[in-house]
């Protein structure tokens with residue numbers, strides 16, 4: 001039997017009837033069509049499915065959609081505003097923080113959560129902040145550089161962290 005849930009996703013309340021065992025990542029991708037959140041493993045290892053739940057980075061393949069009922073989810077689609085890339089997205093582009101791009105949405109959401117908590121992180125703090133996110137392409141060096149770059153722009157630039165949670 002389905003459960004009626006209402007989840008605020010990127011600032012908009014989305015209601016649906018879902019099976020109790022539906023994972024949050026499948027709710028986002030298949031029910032809402034938000035395919036920016038990727039599935040790399042389905043076993044809580046890779047972090048490709050990272051989103052924010054009430055502001056905290058979580059692996060959406062590890063959470064049931066019903067657990068998000070009444071809460072706020074932010075996905076990678078919530079980063080850009082009015083056609084403008086978020087400073088984290090711009091920094092990944094500028095610093096070549098991706099190759100195939102599969103890990104990138106999860107990396108950016110982990111970075112977002114990290115920079116909310118630590119606006120001026122050290123390299124070690126950045127590496128801990130993305131420790132739950134695997135990248136098979138880049139060797140992480142440019143991802144770390146991108147997060148450092150984004151942190152600086154967010155601290156010094158006109159834009160606040162922004163996004164729609």
Ligand code: FES
Pocket residue numbers: 038039040041042043044045046047048049050059060061062
């Ligand atoms: S798909 Fe969720 S951690 Fe890999």
Ligand code: FES
Pocket residue numbers: 097098099100101102103104134135136137138
């Ligand atoms: S850019 Fe390919 S997995 Fe990270």
